[in-house]
Amino acid sequence: MLPSLSRVSKRLARYLSHSLLPGSCSLCLSSLQASSGVLCQHCIAELPRLTNHCQRCSATLESNLICGSCQRRPPIFGRCISAFHYHSPIDSIILRLKNDPYTADIKPLSAVLAEHIASTYRHAQLPCPETIIPLPLHWLKIAKRGFNQSYIISGLVADHLRRDHGIAVEIRSDICQRRVMGQDQHLLSAKQRLSSIKNAFAVEPSADRKPSADREPSAYKETSAAQPLIGRSVAVVDDVVTTGATANSIASALLRAGAAQVDIWSIARTSWNNSTG
Numbered sequence: 001m002l003p004s005l006s007r008v009s010k011r012l013a014r015y016l017s018h019s020l021l022p023g024s025c026s027l028c029l030s031s032l033q034a035s036s037g038v039l040c041q042h043c044i045a046e047l048p049r050l051t052n053h054c055q056r057c058s059a060t061l062e063s064n065l066i067c068g069s070c071q072r073r074p075p076i077f078g079r080c081i082s083a084f085h086y087h088s089p090i091d092s093i094i095l096r097l098k099n100d101p102y103t104a105d106i107k108p109l110s111a112v113l114a115e116h117i118a119s120t121y122r123h124a125q126l127p128c129p130e131t132i133i134p135l136p137l138h139w140l141k142i143a144k145r146g147f148n149q150s151y152i153i154s155g156l157v158a159d160h161l162r163r164d165h166g167i168a169v170e171i172r173s174d175i176c177q178r179r180v181m182g183q184d185q186h187l188l189s190a191k192q193r194l195s196s197i198k199n200a201f202a203v204e205p206s207a208d209r210k211p212s213a214d215r216e217p218s219a220y221k222e223t224s225a226a227q228p229l230i231g232r233s234v235a236v237v238d239d240v241v242t243t244g245a246t247a248n249s250i251a252s253a254l255l256r257a258g259a260a261q262v263d264i265w266s267i268a269r270t271s272w273n274n275s276t277g
């Protein structure tokens with residue numbers, strides 16, 4: 001099923017207005033220069049950045065240590081790197097992105113995430129993963145929405161890592177598939193969340209060389225070099241990490257397929273604790 005013509009027209013109009021016309025800050029409506037992006041400097045400075053957080057799961061903490069939940073039961077993924085609290089206006093911007101892949105407001109958020117990613121690995125004296133995997137959507141969701149918002153974020157983050165921090169990464173949306181439709185996680189109990197997401201992801205043995213059904217007609221191109229997953233550190237890119245259950249599920253699938261380590265990068269992290277692992 002393709003997106004309707006009116007939906008495509010709205011996306012195109014929004015894209016052209018952001019690209020061709022100097023406008024106003026989309027949050028406070030103050031005027032912007034054409035080269036200043038889509039948010040003013042004041043609004044960018046006021047964004048709810050994640051400061052003190054668990055070094056494993058990024059849940060909010062009063063210190064930058066490891067939270068009790070991760071100490072009792074370490075997550076399957078290596079570390080979660082998130083840039084913002086899932087508060088206003090981040091929640092609205094992510095919602096807009098899910099309806100419109102040309103939402104320009106996601107660009108400054110992706111730049112902040114790329115900066116946070118680069119500084120996290122630099123301070124930890126660890127190499128940054130060179131392969132990033134947009135969190136896959138089920139094919140029915142792709143058919144309905146027309147695109148995967150995590151793919152858009154991956155492209156923007158990859159651009160900033162390469163341009164601003166000299167880190168080259170490869171986007172691979174063909175390695176992993178989502179075989180179970182996700183339900184709205186906030187409507188489920190912790191136990192239901194775990195069972196709904198368990199075994200939701202699969203890595204086909206030969207999938208890393210197949211064309212992907214999860215490929216969007218966006219401006220972001222994947223590199224053509226097909227490299228195996230085995231022995232590599234990879235990062236999964238998501239818009240929001242809520243409980244860590246989805247992150248653990250895809251990390252488990254990728255580790256079973258031979259990845260050496262799986263980290264999670266997300267624009268936002270909810271303030272809920274990682275109680276479901």
Ligand SMILES: [Zn+2]
Pocket residue numbers: 025026027028029030039040041042043044
């Ligand atoms: Zn503003």
Ligand SMILES: [Zn+2]
Pocket residue numbers: 054055056057058059066067068069070071274
């Ligand atoms: Zn934690």
